[in-house]
Amino acid sequence: MQCLGIDIGSTSIKGAVLDLEQRTLGSPVSVPFPMPVSGLPGGWIEIDPFAVCAGVKTVLSELITRAPDACRLLFSGQMGGLILMNDQAQPLTNYLSWRDQRTLIANESGRSLLDEIHAAWNQAELLESLGNELQPGSTLALLKWMQVHGTMSNEAIPTNIADFVIARLVGHPLPMHATHAIGCLDLNHDDWHRTALDCLGMASVRLPVLAREESCVGTTMIGDRRYELFGSYGDQQCALRGAGLQNQELSLNISTGSQVSRRVPVFQPGNYQSRKYFFGDYLDTVTHLPAGRSLNTLVELLTELARAEGITLENPWRTIQAKVMDVASTDLKVDLAFFRGPLGEQGSIREITTENLNVGQLFHASFRAMADNYYRIANRVGSVDWSGIVLSGGLTQTIPLLRRLIEERFPQPIRESIGEETLLGLLDIARTISTNHYGRHESTREA
Known part of the structure; x- marks a missing residue:
């Protein structure tokens, strides 16, 4: 059986055919990750989400020609950063990259928003349970920036760029895998850190359902073939899984x-x-x-x-x-x-x-x-x-x-490791999914 794997990285969007029986990757297909939107203030790094979707489409089109019988898509992607979308998977913002630095800009008091978040969580003794994850481009830091600047509506659902791309393919928001939720989880309980959100005045934020297992999140038609999509996973964890x-x-x-x-x-x-x-x-x-x-x-x-x-x-x-x-x-x-x-x-x-x-x-x-x-x-x-x-x-x-x-x-x-660790991680996930669903690695399956 063959599946298609795509990694939405910071420098490139790369994909390969995943051969489950041979445990091998086909030759990778790659396009550059889109350049940031021009004309923004210094330190801001935003990317047009539709440009990312277009890059994924280019890679996916080539992979489909190489494996026309494949019927499953798996994604990994860069962690952190933020994009807001609605229930129809329409983007409400650009993708704010994990490299974005706007939370470091000092306000009238001489402190940055990141300083204020750190102080609030430190005083409440929350940083440790959050995994000591707080960077300028962390999801919750950027989410707080949007709240402070009035750019976050009640219908907004925060997500990562890979999950947004999948949401566009399946037509609805999807659960976020725990490997993507860095700096957002209470690791003592393996759930969203509602206390940390409440500490920042964001208790009412609509978070995605949290996924802890690899599972199908929806289907999409490409040409005359229906594909199952199995969510996306954090690229660092995927790479280490691929490295064994x-x-x-x-x-x-x-x-x-x-x-x-x-x-x-x-x-x-x-x-x-x-x-x-x-x-x-x-x-x-x-x-x-x-x-x-x-x-x-x-x-x-x-x-x-x-x-x-x-x-x-x-x-x-x-x-x-x-x-x-x-x-x-x-x-x-x-x-x-x-x-x-x-x-x-x-x-x-x-x-x-x-x-x-x-x-x-x-x-x-x-x-x-x-x-x-x-x-x-x-x-x-x-x-x-x-x-x-x-x-x-x-x-x-x-x-x-x-x-x-x-x-x-x-x-x-x-x-x-031999290279292409992230795609090898997706290959291992695909094999696990195949085993869990059917008790063995299938050689064929009808779409």
Whole structure:
């Protein structure tokens, strides 16, 4: 049997045919995620939701030609952010991205809305039960911003962008899976955190039904074929499911950003974020750690003059890799926290000399800083004896030195996923659904 899987990510909308019998993915199909709407105030990041739907349609059309007998669609998507819709699945707002920063803008009192939310929840001792999840682009933070600015109607239902796309396909709102509801759940009871909403004066907000299992949320006709849709799931959790993360393993997901995570059977609050995972488990994680985005900032700096002179560099990263291979060690110090995150927001390059300020040593120091960060954060997530380290995200495959530096810090066995972890997670979900519905993995089924 074949299903279709689509991941609505922050940089691309990617899909593949999921072959349940062979446990394989077809070649991925990808289009860029739409650019933000122009002309908005600084820090605002909104995306036209119909542009996202159009991108999904493009990917879906190609997948259908590759698997004309498929009859099920599964989605994963970026977590956080917010879009409001009504009971007819009509959008009432643009999609406010999880990268949106409007809640950081100071008001007349000199405090930001995010500061006020943090203070209210901290005073009420609610942050821990929310999984310590509060970011500028968190769903409830953006929802409060809309309430304060009078842009939230009584008919509005808040949801994530992937669930909105599915709602458009099935024609009605749908339950939100718990993996998407980060920073919105009372993890002591695995339900919407009504007390946290009431604390912010939002007790009357219409929340979706909360889904805890993978189940069909509706059907849609595409051409002459009817498809079952099985909701969407948080992309981080999908990726770790695709990487096969087990209890007692430590996950290092390293890509544009990076996260250090562990899977646990019970909610254990600590100095990290906690989220719902699959199988009734939880994910303890530290997110927004500097990785590819910060490295690209250095590349942009080093190539700025060439661009200004109209010179096209053939492959800057290949040159960087070659330069790094010539460096055994360096006393140059780099802090890659160029963006707001758990390690600060004021990066630096220190202990510079005329001998060490060059491309090879700069990036050697950067990769070393990343490996040091992961080891430091791993001790924050838990001091257990990890049975192994799971690498995913792809950056350690393209940067061999980074993997070697990680191996030097972690004595445990290291395994690396093969890539496309999020789509592989959807494949595993599809197999679970097939087993649960029919007691085996079907090879065929009538639409």
